[in-house]
Amino acid sequence: MTTTSAHIDTFARDHLPPPEQQPQFIFDLPALQFPERLNCATELLDRHVAEGHGDRVCIRAPGGLTWTYADLREKANRIANVLVHDMGLVPGNRVLLRAPNNPMLAACWFAVMKAGGIAVATMPLLRAKELKAIIEIGQVTHALCDAALADEMHHAAMESPQLRQLRHFDYEGPDSLEAAMERASPYFDNVDTAADDTCILGFTSGTTGVPKATMHFHRDVMAICHCWPPHMLKATADDVFIGSPPLAFTFGLGGLLLFPMHVGASTVLLEKAGPPQLLDGIKEFHATVLFTAPTSYRTLAARGVELRRTPLRKCVSAGEALPASTRQLWKEATGIELIDGIGATEMLHIFISHDEGNARPGATGKPVPGYRARVIDDEGREVPPGTVGKLAVQGPTGCRYLADERQKSYVKNGWNVTGDAYVMDTDGYFFYQARTDDMIISAGYNIAAPEVEEALMQHPAVAECAVVGVPDAERGQIVKAFVVLRPGQAGDAAMVKTLQDFVKATVAPYKYPRAVEFIDKLPRTQTGKLQRFRLTQPAEGAA
Structure with a gap:
């Protein structure tokens, strides 16, 4: 589907991979039949207010901060007005976002969506050299940065002439984003973006040391909300989400912002989210859904007695392979079956998983509804069950690297070849073996x-x-x-x-x-x- 873009700055569309290098996209679920015009902020935020649920709690944070959906919309509207009228943003401009997980980062993200910009969220610990590389790759023109992280941002900005506008938030000052927000209107008409307008540049998290920018559309954001969450997570509007992954990591963006908001639930954003802070947060906010990595689950399992006294009921593991021993340890400690899953920045979120009732020891699961997967050999041929091979995936999302030659190796014959070695059994369950470059030949x-x-x-x-x-x-x-x-x-x-x-x-x-x-x-x-x-x-x- 190619529609008329709302982007005035056409950098993203101009740098999409050629159609023949992109994967085949699958939209075979009824929920994936998207209209040509789509803005994900309208669907995830404004819709709840329009439907009369603006007073529902949306975001909570330590220190007593609580925002409703109406509060978040108003703040996002004000920031969108600042971006457009004070900072000169036009649809299609890239906006770097730099902050730990906090409510203002969420408001900034939605403001960029509303204004038709492209969000480039960055990990809080990145140094100036790494930020400069991201700014250069994405030709970033605007930035919104938490004042606590200003030093490295300042150094990067000094060496990045393409970055024209920078505002800081979470501090008091006449030039702060908050001061500008006070002067801005609380009303904003969301840009009428196309469903296939890019809205995210997601940078790979660097397990190989060489990051790549992945391009995702407004429809991709909505697609991941319609695939894994309703079929595997099955959360409700009464759930309270909490977790450790940064919002700059697509696992965190989905699990701690997109998925709770899609169902009208609330999320807890923690600037520091090690196991001690997660445990305290679960207790304080009565969290029911937890997203974190296997290493955190191993540590938290030692506090199983305390966790059993909380309303925690859903626990999701992703980000790296889940050892069977960690799954067993968590189940014994808390009584909760971990929901495992594999996703990728290139695919935006989880595409193979299971729910609690269909977990198998050692298995990641089956393809999430909306996706298909198979195990292939080096020539791209599907291998029989029980044979180790390369994982290949298709679905409503897929790899689009920004002007990167590695597109040709990730997408083969219309399939996303993720770089993971898997085995599929005769029942269709997929078992992780290694990253393909982690196979040792001895x-x-x-x-x-x-x-x-x-x-x-x-x-x-x-x-x-x-x-x-x-x-x-x-x-x-x-x-x-x-x-x-x-x-x-x-x-x-x-x-x-x-x-x-x-x-x-x-x-x-x-x-x-x-x-x-x-x-x-x-x-x-x-x-x-x-x-x-x-x-x-x-x-x-x-x-």
Whole structure:
């Protein structure tokens, strides 16, 4: 579907991948029959006020802050007016958003949607060099930044001539965004955007160290609201969402903003969301739906007795593979079955998952309604059940890199090839094996790093671990484990042998780690994803 764009600044449409390099898009659910004109802010925010639900609580935050849907709409309207009338934004301009998860970030995001801009949300911990790269790739023209994160933003702006306008918020001052909002009208007519106008540039979270900008339309935002949430999560307007992923991460944007607002529920936004803050937030705000990564669930499981006394009822794990041991630990600690899922920035959100009643140990699940998936070989042919291969996906969303040659490797024959190695069983369940670049080939054996990690995680001395392949003259590669031990455990030669013997007794002996290195913590992205490439640069020798 190609319609008349509302964008005056045509940068995004001009830099879409050629049609032949884009995936085939599938719209076979009734809910995915979108009109040609669509603004996701109208559907997710203004609709609730128009339907008489403006007084429903929308966002809460520590310190007693509570916004209704009407409050959020008014603030977003004011910011949209500031963007257009004070900062000169025209539809199609890119707006960098920089803040921890807080209500003003949500208001800014919706303001950009309303004004027909393109939101470029960034991780709070990014440095000036990384921000400058994002500004350059996206040709960002405007920025709204939390004052607490102003320093790195200032340095990036000084070296980015294309960034014409910058306003800061969450501080008192005559030049603050809040001061401008006070002068702005609380009314704003949303730009009549096309369903296929780009509204998000989502930057990959950097597990490979080389970020890419993914382009998503207004219809994509609505599509993910109609696929995974109603079929797998099944939340209601009475639910209270909480979680750790940043709103700059599409897992967080969906789970903590889009999905609750689509059903008229409320969300809790925490600027700091480690396990202690999540536990406190669940208690204080009576949260019922939790989004976080497997590492947080492992830590929180120790507080299972307290969590059982809260109304928490739905727990979603994504961002990285969910070990079967973590699923079991959480179920035993809280009585709640984790909802697992795999998504990708390129696909916008989760496309394989399950609900609580259909979970299988070790399985990610089945394709979410609206999506289809298969396992293929290197030539793109579908492989039989039980065969390891590459995961390929189609649905209403898909990969559109912004002017990036890597588009050709992600999309093959109309399918999104995600870079994950999977096995599908005869019942259609998909089982994660590894990232395709995490498959270790040692003396002719194919070894999936996550399988070895899962074996190690079952040992009581291991708190966390990561497994990589390192070069070896005799075997091509050997399995090396980086292990974080629990307090009180000694990282000595005896522990190395103990862990090696344990793995040999747990999985096929040839998969055991021939090298073990004990470290204090694993390198992760802000979203909690393991950065394996940092463990192999430079390549390590055997321990």
